[in-house]
Amino acid sequence: MSFKTSCKVPETILNRLFPVQCLICRRIAVFSTFMCRDCFHELEIYLDTPFSFKPEETPYIREVLSAYWFTPGLQVLVHHLKYKQADFIGRWLGERMGILTLNSEFARTGCLIPVPLHRKRKRVRGYNQSEQLALGISKIWKVPIVPDLIYRQVHTTTQTQMNREERQKNVSGIFAVKRKKVIPNSCVIIDDIFTTGATTCELARTLHIAGVDEIRIFTLGTPLTREGGNFLLNSDEN
Numbered sequence: 001m002s003f004k005t006s007c008k009v010p011e012t013i014l015n016r017l018f019p020v021q022c023l024i025c026r027r028i029a030v031f032s033t034f035m036c037r038d039c040f041h042e043l044e045i046y047l048d049t050p051f052s053f054k055p056e057e058t059p060y061i062r063e064v065l066s067a068y069w070f071t072p073g074l075q076v077l078v079h080h081l082k083y084k085q086a087d088f089i090g091r092w093l094g095e096r097m098g099i100l101t102l103n104s105e106f107a108r109t110g111c112l113i114p115v116p117l118h119r120k121r122k123r124v125r126g127y128n129q130s131e132q133l134a135l136g137i138s139k140i141w142k143v144p145i146v147p148d149l150i151y152r153q154v155h156t157t158t159q160t161q162m163n164r165e166e167r168q169k170n171v172s173g174i175f176a177v178k179r180k181k182v183i184p185n186s187c188v189i190i191d192d193i194f195t196t197g198a199t200t201c202e203l204a205r206t207l208h209i210a211g212v213d214e215i216r217i218f219t220l221g222t223p224l225t226r227e228g229g230n231f232l233l234n235s236d237e238n
């Protein structure tokens with residue numbers, strides 16, 4: 001990934017030879033193909049349960065974990081992942097998520113289940129961003145992805161103007177398990193941001209009814225910044 005790890009050429013020379021622009025600060029960078037070293041170090045590790053998770057409402061979910069605070073830098077990366085065709089950012093962030101949790105119970109799960117997109121939305125985007133994250137995590141944890149166990153049977157419109165209750169109502173029954181599929185004993189659901197958690201918890205509920213016993217959720221980000229900023233109501237859950 002980084003030229004610096006494979007040879008000892010100074011960064012200043014590499015900058016001139018292979019100039020790439022950091023997606024976050026727009027300066028020339030060589031740390032990776034899309035982000036400079038400073039912006040990488042400014043991503044803030046959260047690695048805790050998101051505040052919006054309500055365990056008393058979802059006893060079938062063992063644990064929920066989010067890897068990063070929703071810093072402006074992470075927001076830029078998520079925006080490129082979801083709306084600028086930058087699927088590689090998902091795999092790269094997925095690897096970071098995998099490394100952060102390699103020694104946790106999460107990494108000992110039976111399989112990874114990325115939150116499915118409706119086929120219409122997947123066709124427009126060209127890929128599922130949660131699946132890209134799962135690919136990176138799978139590489140580190142050595143756990144298989146099961147992308148075709150469950151599908152989204154209802155195409156939900158944007159939920160940005162809805163409150164928590166409205167979102168819960170809006171996502172009720174949107175997922176269905178495919179017939180003749182082997183139901184795993186345990187899984188970790190992978191998603192980008194745990195906004196209100198309405199979509200992810202509905203997926204967990206559907207998997208629980210289908211017979212999955214041990215369900216955990218792992219998301220790239222929590223919708224909060226360390227300073228208390230909240231992106232809950234202006235971010236979408238698709």
Ligand SMILES: [Zn+2]
Pocket residue numbers: 022023024025026027029035036037038039040
């Ligand atoms: Zn930068």
